Amino acid sequence: EAGVTQSPRYAVLQEGQAVSFWCDPISGHDTLYWYQQPRDQGPQLLVYFRDEAVIDNSQLPSDRFSAVRPKGTNSTLKIQSAKQGDTATYLCASSFPWGGAYEQYFGPGTRLTVL
Amino acid sequence: AQRVTQVQSTGSSQWGEVTLDCSYETSEYSYLILWYRQLFSGEMVFLIYQPSFDTQNQRSGHYSVVFQKSFKSISLVISASQPEDSGTYFCALSELSGYGNEKITFGAGTKLTIKP
Numbered sequence: 001e002a003g004v005t006q007s008p009r010y011a012v013l014q015e016g017q018a019v020s021f022w023c024d025p026i027s028g029h030d031t032l033y034w035y036q037q038p039r040d041q042g043p044q045l046l047v048y049f050r051d052e053a054v055i056d057n058s059q060l061p062s063d064r065f066s067a068v069r070p071k072g073t074n075s076t077l078k079i080q081s082a083k084q085g086d087t088a089t090y091l092c093a094s095s096f097p098w099g100g101a102y103e104q105y106f107g108p109g110t111r112l113t114v115l
Numbered sequence: 116a117q118r119v120t121q122v123q124s125t126g127s128s129q130w131g132e133v134t135l136d137c138s139y140e141t142s143e144y145s146y147l148i149l150w151y152r153q154l155f156s157g158e159m160v161f162l163i164y165q166p167s168f169d170t171q172n173q174r175s176g177h178y179s180v181v182f183q184k185s186f187k188s189i190s191l192v193i194s195a196s197q198p199e200d201s202g203t204y205f206c207a208l209s210e211l212s213g214y215g216n217e218k219i220t221f222g223a224g225t226k227l228t229i230k231p
Contacts, residue, residue, distance in 0.1 A: 043221050055217075102147060
């Protein structure tokens with residue numbers, strides 16, 4: 001069974017540029033999470049979905065970040081006008097219906113560098 | 116507010132028993148403490164979890180935990196450690212909500228080095 005896949009694996013931008021990250025969760029997983037992991041820190045939840053609905057986006061910087069999951073499968077996280085402080089690894093995870101925190105399966109992440 | 120604190124780094128020799136410490140803050144009665152390992156590829160791998168309501172320390176393979184609920188602390192114990200156990204280990208807290216235990220708060224991680 002394929003795991004969570006993410007693309008691209010790496011991205012390098014100048015400040016002010018936009019970037020999109022794509023995540024394909026494990027088949028059958030209804031819940032999808034996006035985390036931001038700055039260097040030498042733990043992952044921090046940005047937003048999560050159940051099917052196509054946003055359950056919690058309270059930690060998503062809404063002025064420049066957006067996330068969608070239109071058909072309840074794949075998801076896209078977009079940063080408009082990136083800043084150096086956005087430099088981090090962006091992790092996607094998915095889980096079964098009512099799977100619980102310990103059953104989140106993580107992808108390899110997208111490592112973003114903003115110059 | 117949720118907070119998880121870990122020691123930045125530690126080391127040991129092969130075949131030794133390693134203990135990674137974690138302390139946390141929560142006002143909830145029901146929660147889970149989870150341990151993850153981050154591979155060099157960046158992927159987070161789930162290792163073991165301890166429910167707050169369970170007084171028995173959990174075990175999984177060569178991982179176990181020592182749970183001290185009254186002190187809000189937990190330790191991950193790795194027995195018979197090997198150099199390939201080296202990496203970054205994360206302690207995480209998940210409070211029970213209306214949707215179950217879905218939101219995780221991670222610590223900053225402990226970098227473990229096991230020398231041959």
